[in-house]
């Protein structure tokens with residue numbers, strides 16, 4: 001198994017208009033993304049076969065992509081269908097082909113899979129309750145100067161919330177938390193058992209009558225995290241992040257806050273949006289600092305019990321990096337107590 005075997009978001013559906021080409025980077029590969037005449041997304045290696053200009057600097061007409069340098073025209077398979085300097089003598093030849101990648105469109109995202117296989121072995125992740133009745137979502141995109149592993153770890157890390165997001169997300173009063181962490185089938189699941197309402201100024205809205213909170217954080221290989229809170233009936237929230245590796249040190253993160261707050265959902269939307277951007281902006285800064293230190297001194301982590309979830313995430317991503325299938329790692333469940 002390789003990281004190239006999975007699907008990665010390259011754009012929001014609405015970002016890719018017809019007759020437009022987007023430049024993207026996934027796992028270090030440069031991509032030119034556009035739509036065919038029928039609206040199907042296409043991903044070609046961002047390199048013209050002629051004199052190697054960037055196709056993403058060209059233009060799209062009627063679903064064909066034209067290189068900006070000498071005007072060669074490419075179809076959705078990467079084949080060259082016109083060479084202006086050859087005029088009417090032009091004949092298509094199989095040797096002239098830009099590299100083409102798998103694409104699909106789902107849940108308002110455009111995905112690319114870089115596998116060399118004829119058919120990708122996985123499907124894209126399904127975003128929870130996307131456009132389901134009674135559910136609303138806020139979608140935001142942030143670039144992190146750090147790698148996917150450290151981003152994913154941050155998104156399901158509880159201990160940092162006290163210091164990085166003071167007052168917004170969690171107030172510290174040394175609350176004892178119990179969590180059961182399980183690694184199974186390339187997934188990590190952390191269930192919290194005794195979480196009290198400790199959510200700063202959100203408490204009054206989210207859990208005014210102090211119901212028992214259901215809180216579960218998950219990681220799905222290779223790059224998805226999901227935070228789920230059910231505070232009370234009609235107060236249900238998912239924060240789902242897809243961390244897309246641009247390079248070793250740059251990650252583009254697409255985050256959905258998906259919520260069902262009953263009659264308050266419409267009114268809540270701007271607050272959810274504001275809070276999501278504020279929280280993620282704080283994480284962007286702390287992960288930038290972490291990356292600077294890793295660049296200078298190398299990555300060497302120390303672990304506490306509260307980091308068990310990260311150790312499992314790292315084991316899964318390390319397995320893929322080594323070409324192994326993380327689903328063959330032994331299942332493990334650990335009970336952990338920590339304080340926030």
Ligand code: FES
Pocket residue numbers: 048049050051052053067068069070071072
């Ligand atoms: S480099 Fe693309 S047409 Fe010449």
Ligand SMILES: [Fe+2]
Pocket residue numbers: 154155160161164165279283
């Ligand atoms: Fe955070």
